[in-house]
Amino acid sequence: MGIGTNLKRLRSKTKYSNQEIADLLGVDRNTYASWESESTDVKSQYIPQLA
Secondary structure, three states: OOHHHHHHHHHHHHOOOHHHHHHHHOOOHHHHHHHHOOOOOOOHHHHHHHO
16 A cells, blocks of 8 residues: 555545645645645655654
């Protein structure tokens, strides 16, 4: 199970949308969506915020 799968599972559990999580992190919605789909890697600077 990759990080994207975990992000999606946890986001669904909390009922947040992609846009809401992206806004909290200060990134574009497409950036966050690409992390969930594992088409791009999460930059290390965002890992503490995600935790």
